[in-house]
Amino acid sequence: MATVSTPPIDHAKTIFADLGYNVSGDGEEFRAERKWRVVRVTAVTDSDDTPDDGDLRCFVTWDDDASELRNRLRRTDPEYEWAIIGVRDGGDYEVFRAPPSVRTAV
Template sequence: MATVSTPPIEQARTIFSDLGYTVTGDGEEFRAERKWRVVRVTALTDSETTPDDGELRCFVTWSDRASELRRHLRRTDPEYEWAIIGVREGGDYEVLRAPPSATAA
């Protein structure tokens, strides 16, 4: 089954391009830029491979893996701001955001 072993990289590129971002880079991670914002986008199939650094990050995974990834990120509490896009086979997607930071007030 493709959704288990292959990260949704093409779907991620399409989503960000459709949102008006300029997409650069190859592989399972790329930069999405629009105005002043630069987001590092990583396509994943599991939650064990999240990076430790960054400022703004978006993880794109299959929808059936999104909740698990969200739990992992909440548990590890990385220093960067993050969001998750859960992609369905048909191309629809849902965005899960990080909980508000206590220091952001």
């Protein structure tokens, strides 16, 4: 159980680098790029603030906070495609994906 309140920034960068992404940027938000894909990655804790814009977003948080963040994103239903990575104390992680979109093109 993570007792710290700082976002898992280093874990987030390591996870994406290990997956073969080029990671750039400092702070709690950075870019992860591989081939044609650019993912905006945000390391968060239990904050209520989630961005309103973007195409592909990934939130990296402590495992204890992942379920609440997933519920919040489902409630707010942002326009972007999202995923959440819940990091455990030992560095293992679990990925939670957004539910399939039911939006239709108008």
